[in-house]
Amino acid sequence: MELGDLRADYEHAGLKETEMLGDPVDQFKEWLQQAIDHPLGDWFEPTAMTLATATPDGMPSARIVLLKDIDAKGRMVFFTSYSSQKGDNLAANPRAALCFYWGQFGRQVRIEGTIEKTSRAISEAYFSSRPRASQLGAVASDQSRVIASRDLLEQSLADAELKYAGGAVPLPEDWGGYALTPAKFEFWQGRRNRLHDRIVYRRSGEAWAIERLGP
Structure with missing residues (x-):
């Protein structure tokens, strides 16, 4: 298979600055809702986003997480272990980037903040809404840390099930939410001949x- 020969053309409508909403959070919500409403929305996991973090000396790291809320302040909210690699990165360098890709529309959104x-x-409100199995998994897993075997992980889960049998699973001390306050959005729309549309919003007060960017 020659990877260089793989390419797709885009046959989608373009983006015009004058037709974009004044607030990028509103524009993002509109695109997200369209992705959710798509017939294959569930299969594409429209709330899946790449979260990129970095250490203080600049070593980047990226992974997929799920967007769980856009709060009243327009912040992008997700939940994870605070003691994970991303948690360590964010504790030392509280800046990050998000990237959404909705291939069914030929669209990408990048957010920095x-x-x-x-x-x-x-964090407690969200944790209590999770399926019990997911709650127990958060208790049992020492996320991002080296473990000796799968058997030990499954034993940790069994211990948690026994410990909290018949009762509520409490929110772990090292687990909770993060909220990204956006300073920049970029909306990308794939176009024919690689002349893609890129519209960027930058916070100014x-x-x-x-502004429009070259493709």
């Missing part, structure tokens, strides 16, 4: 400046 932990109350 600063990150902070959500309140404990928000309380407003947003909108």
Whole structure:
């Protein structure tokens, strides 16, 4: 298989600066809703996003996480272990980038900004809404840390099931939410002949400046 020969053309409508919404959070919500409403929306996992973090000396790391909320402040919220690799990165360097790709529309959205932990109350509310099996998994797993075997992980899960049998599973101390406050959005629409549309929003005080980028 020659990877260089693999390519797709894009037959989608373009983006015009004058037709973009004034607030990029509203524009993002519109695109996200269209992805959710797509007949294959569930299969494509429209809330899946690449989260990129970096160590203080610049070593990057990226992984897929799920967007769980866009709060009243327009912050992008997700949940994870605070003691994971991404948690370690964000504790030392609280800046990150998100990337959504919706191939069914030939669209990508990139978001950059600063990150902070959500309140404990928000973390507890979300944790309590999770399936019990997911709650137990969060308790049992020492995320991103080396473990000796799969058997030990399964034993840790069995121990958690026994410990909390018949009762609520408490929120682990090292587990909770993060909220990214956007400073930049880029909306990308695939076009024919690789002349893609790229519209970028940059925060300017309380407003947003909108510009077009070369593809």
